[in-house]
Amino acid sequence: MALKIITCPECEEQIQIDDQAKRNRCAVCGSVIVRNRAPTLPEKAKKPLPTPVAATEVILCPNCKQKIRINPSAHKNTCPLCKCTIVRKSR
Numbered sequence: 001m002a003l004k005i006i007t008c009p010e011c012e013e014q015i016q017i018d019d020q021a022k023r024n025r026c027a028v029c030g031s032v033i034v035r036n037r038a039p040t041l042p043e044k045a046k047k048p049l050p051t052p053v054a055a056t057e058v059i060l061c062p063n064c065k066q067k068i069r070i071n072p073s074a075h076k077n078t079c080p081l082c083k084c085t086i087v088r089k090s091r
Contacts, residue, residue: 008033062086 004019011029018024024033057072063084070077070086077086 006033059086 002019003016005014005016007013008015008026008029008031010031011026013026013028015024015026015028017033022035025031026033055072056069058067058069060066061068061079061082061084064079064082066079066081068079068081072088075088077088078084079086
């Protein structure tokens with residue numbers, strides 16, 4: 001068993017690994033370090049992908065005259081302040 005100190009590619013902490021083992025686990029973040037491969041995180045530590053944010057457009061509500069964000073591709077939008085329905089005209 002040959003011990004080696006490396007930098008964990010995931011958390012960037014200095015860790016000690018067995019250089020002869022095919023797999024090592026980071027004692028700090030739990031990443032599995034496979035020789036000659038990128039580390040994989042434990043299943044529970046994997047972060048979900050961020051939800052894509054739809055494009056928005058800022059307009060003045062025709063009822064309360066406040067600036068609001070709407071979805072420009074939607075035919076109908078609702079003002080979050082006064083709850084009025086805003087219907088987009090066909091372009």
